[in-house]
Amino acid sequence: MLKPLGDRVVIELVETEEKTASGIVLPDSAKEKPQEGKIVAVGTGRVLENGERVALEVKEGDTVIFSKYAGTEVKYEGSEYLVLRESDILAVIG
Amino acid sequence: MLKPLGDRVVIELVETEEKTASGIVLPDSAKEKPQEGKIVAVGTGRVLENGERVALEVKEGDTVIFSKYAGTEVKYEGSEYLVLRESDILAVIG
Amino acid sequence: MLKPLGDRVVIELVETEEKTASGIVLPDSAKEKPQEGKIVAVGTGRVLENGERVALEVKEGDTVIFSKYAGTEVKYEGSEYLVLRESDILAVIG
Amino acid sequence: MLKPLGDRVVIELVETEEKTASGIVLPDSAKEKPQEGKIVAVGTGRVLENGERVALEVKEGDTVIFSKYAGTEVKYEGSEYLVLRESDILAVIG
Amino acid sequence: MLKPLGDRVVIELVETEEKTASGIVLPDSAKEKPQEGKIVAVGTGRVLENGERVALEVKEGDTVIFSKYAGTEVKYEGSEYLVLRESDILAVIG
Amino acid sequence: MLKPLGDRVVIELVETEEKTASGIVLPDSAKEKPQEGKIVAVGTGRVLENGERVALEVKEGDTVIFSKYAGTEVKYEGSEYLVLRESDILAVIG
Amino acid sequence: MLKPLGDRVVIELVETEEKTASGIVLPDSAKEKPQEGKIVAVGTGRVLENGERVALEVKEGDTVIFSKYAGTEVKYEGSEYLVLRESDILAVIG
Numbered sequence: 001m002l003k004p005l006g007d008r009v010v011i012e013l014v015e016t017e018e019k020t021a022s023g024i025v026l027p028d029s030a031k032e033k034p035q036e037g038k039i040v041a042v043g044t045g046r047v048l049e050n051g052e053r054v055a056l057e058v059k060e061g062d063t064v065i066f067s068k069y070a071g072t073e074v075k076y077e078g079s080e081y082l083v084l085r086e087s088d089i090l091a092v093i094g
Numbered sequence: 095m096l097k098p099l100g101d102r103v104v105i106e107l108v109e110t111e112e113k114t115a116s117g118i119v120l121p122d123s124a125k126e127k128p129q130e131g132k133i134v135a136v137g138t139g140r141v142l143e144n145g146e147r148v149a150l151e152v153k154e155g156d157t158v159i160f161s162k163y164a165g166t167e168v169k170y171e172g173s174e175y176l177v178l179r180e181s182d183i184l185a186v187i188g
Numbered sequence: 189m190l191k192p193l194g195d196r197v198v199i200e201l202v203e204t205e206e207k208t209a210s211g212i213v214l215p216d217s218a219k220e221k222p223q224e225g226k227i228v229a230v231g232t233g234r235v236l237e238n239g240e241r242v243a244l245e246v247k248e249g250d251t252v253i254f255s256k257y258a259g260t261e262v263k264y265e266g267s268e269y270l271v272l273r274e275s276d277i278l279a280v281i282g
Numbered sequence: 283m284l285k286p287l288g289d290r291v292v293i294e295l296v297e298t299e300e301k302t303a304s305g306i307v308l309p310d311s312a313k314e315k316p317q318e319g320k321i322v323a324v325g326t327g328r329v330l331e332n333g334e335r336v337a338l339e340v341k342e343g344d345t346v347i348f349s350k351y352a353g354t355e356v357k358y359e360g361s362e363y364l365v366l367r368e369s370d371i372l373a374v375i376g
Numbered sequence: 377m378l379k380p381l382g383d384r385v386v387i388e389l390v391e392t393e394e395k396t397a398s399g400i401v402l403p404d405s406a407k408e409k410p411q412e413g414k415i416v417a418v419g420t421g422r423v424l425e426n427g428e429r430v431a432l433e434v435k436e437g438d439t440v441i442f443s444k445y446a447g448t449e450v451k452y453e454g455s456e457y458l459v460l461r462e463s464d465i466l467a468v469i470g
Numbered sequence: 471m472l473k474p475l476g477d478r479v480v481i482e483l484v485e486t487e488e489k490t491a492s493g494i495v496l497p498d499s500a501k502e503k504p505q506e507g508k509i510v511a512v513g514t515g516r517v518l519e520n521g522e523r524v525a526l527e528v529k530e531g532d533t534v535i536f537s538k539y540a541g542t543e544v545k546y547e548g549s550e551y552l553v554l555r556e557s558d559i560l561a562v563i564g
Numbered sequence: 565m566l567k568p569l570g571d572r573v574v575i576e577l578v579e580t581e582e583k584t585a586s587g588i589v590l591p592d593s594a595k596e597k598p599q600e601g602k603i604v605a606v607g608t609g610r611v612l613e614n615g616e617r618v619a620l621e622v623k624e625g626d627t628v629i630f631s632k633y634a635g636t637e638v639k640y641e642g643s644e645y646l647v648l649r650e651s652d653i654l655a656v657i658g
Contacts, residue, residue, distance in 0.1 A: 002441075002467040005433050010467060034168050034177075044433065049143040049425040057099050057138065065096075065168055072466055074410050074441055083410075083466040090166055090177040091096040091104060128262050128271075143237040151193050151232065159190075159262055184260055184271040185190040185198060222356050222365075237331045245287050245326065253284075253356055278354055278365040279284040279292060316544050316553075331519040339475050339514065347544060372542055372553040373472040373480060378629075378655040381621050386655060420621065425613040448654055450598050450629055459598075459654040504638050504647075519613040527569050527608065535566075535638055560636055560647040561566040561574060
């Protein structure tokens with residue numbers, strides 16, 4: 001199991017075709033393109049300057065969209081994942 | 095449904111012609127040009143260093159103007175949206 | 189009506205000739221040149237890390253000078269405005 | 283009258299010859315050269331993250347030295363001024 | 377013994393082949409590639425602005441993945457280590 | 471008299487030969503070279519975000535070493551001074 | 565004596581051969597290489613935004629490793645020292 005640190009999440013990549021399963025279609029403009037994925041693990045959150053830890057807004061199982069260029073790819077036990085920070089997630093689909 | 099995270103909003107784009115429905119006309123200068131849109135979803139707000147979450151000033155249904163180059167485009171169930179941070183919104187029209 | 193967000197203001201541009209109505213003359217040096225305008229709307233202020241919102245120092249009706257290159261131009265119902273942050277305002281004239 | 287905002291001051295420029303009235307002589311090295319001026323107005327100070335406003339250390343009438351390249355020039359009612367932040371002031375002469 | 381300072385950790389490098397012992401396979405994309413290692417020492421944590429020290433999330437013995445380009449290599453008593461900050465660690469494997 | 475603002479100090483330059491009076495010899499490497507000086511005036515200190523002012527560690531009369539490229543030169547009543555921030559001072563000699 | 569300010573330390577350089585006295589061997593990779601030294605003086609620590617001063621983790625006599633390119637070299641009474649910030653120290657050897 002991959003347990004992300006801080007405000008990071010581990011995401012299972014959803015292959016982005018022209019139209020994905022949940023209906024996201026990537027526009028062909030010059031703007032930064034988002035990608036879709038499913039969260040498989042979340043960190044314990046970042047620590048504020050007052051010592052509190054802020055729980056993440058997202059949770060295991062959420063389908064999210066995020067910047068295509070965010071995060072770091074890892075393969076673990078044969079599957080491909082992306083580790084990224086919650087701040088790179090744009091929105092939850094649901 | 096797209097649920098934006100933190101201080102993000104989801105905006106339905108308003109096609110920007112020379113003169114839009116609500117009367118914004120984009121000037122033809124060299125300055126950064128704003129764009130008009132309607133808010134369809136707002137995040138729960140950003141978390142301050144004291145642990146408080148700051149609710150957004152804008153709400154669903156607001157027509158807003160924002161920097162043309164801000165945010166990330168997504169298509170979702172056939173409609174085109176823009177996900178951006180509240181800090182990229184200049185003003186509410188109304 | 190344009191309601192600016194946060195610490196932003198909406199300014200009605202004053203045409204800057206060699207000598208403006210209130211007496212500002214722009215010097216012809218290589219330094220950044222300021223511009224004059226009248227505030228027509230102010231935001232609710234920025235939020236501090238302790239959760240307080242700081243009211244703006246300027247108010248509707250104030251004539252102010254600000255950096256010529258600050259802010260974003262918008263036309264709204266036939267008039268031209270500038271949306272900028274209070275921190276881009278140098279001084280109030282009066 | 284020019285009322286500067288925040289931690290800004292309005293300064294009446296002192297013509298910098300080889301030796302100014304109060305005795306500052308600008309060295310001819312490659313280092314950034316300071317300039318001398320007299321403060322004619324001070325802002326109300328910057329706001330700390332705890333909501334307090336910090337009064338400026340300098341006051342109207344102070345003769346100060348500051349970085350030659352700091353601030354913004356304005357002419358107002360025939361006189362030439364410089365609007366700069368207190369943090370650009372190096373020292374008070376007196 | 378190497379005792380890392382602040383939020384740093386000392387890591388024993390795991391040779392990264394195509395498939396490592398614990399199953400991480402590095403993808404051959406253009407993205408930043410992570411590396412695997414075992415933590416042999418942790419610092420006392422960083423100090424917050426309120427004076428508290430935040431203990432690290434990771435502990436001695438943890439197998440972690442981290443950015444390949446993070447940290448500083450040192451050899452100590454014949455072994456090769458990497459000293460890096462906890463914020464460069466992506467996830468714990470386990 | 472020159473009264474420096476905030477966390478600034480006014481320093482009387484010590485001519486840096488190969489070996490100065492107090493024994494500092496500047497090495498001829500490619501690294502940034504420090505310079506020696508005597509403090510003739512100190513500011514009241516910087517203001518923290520909680521409103522407190524932090525008194526400087528150095529005091530009038532201290533001989534200090536500092537980065538050669540830090541600060542701003544001024545001549546005042548025939549003498550040459552350097553105005554710099556306390557954070558540019560490396561160490562006190564004594 | 566050299567008394568470093570704030571979070572700085574004064575370090576006596578240890579000549580870095582292929583293998584130093586305490587066993588550090590510098591790897592010949594393209595990565596930033598650390599250097600070894602002995603602390604001869606420590607500052608009083610940096611001041612937090614709440615006014616507290618944070619004592620350094622290292623103390624006089626500690627043998628430490630630090631980035632080769634950090635700090636400023638000084639010669640004082642015939643000996644060569646390095647003044648650097650505690651944050652440039654990677655680990656204590658001991």
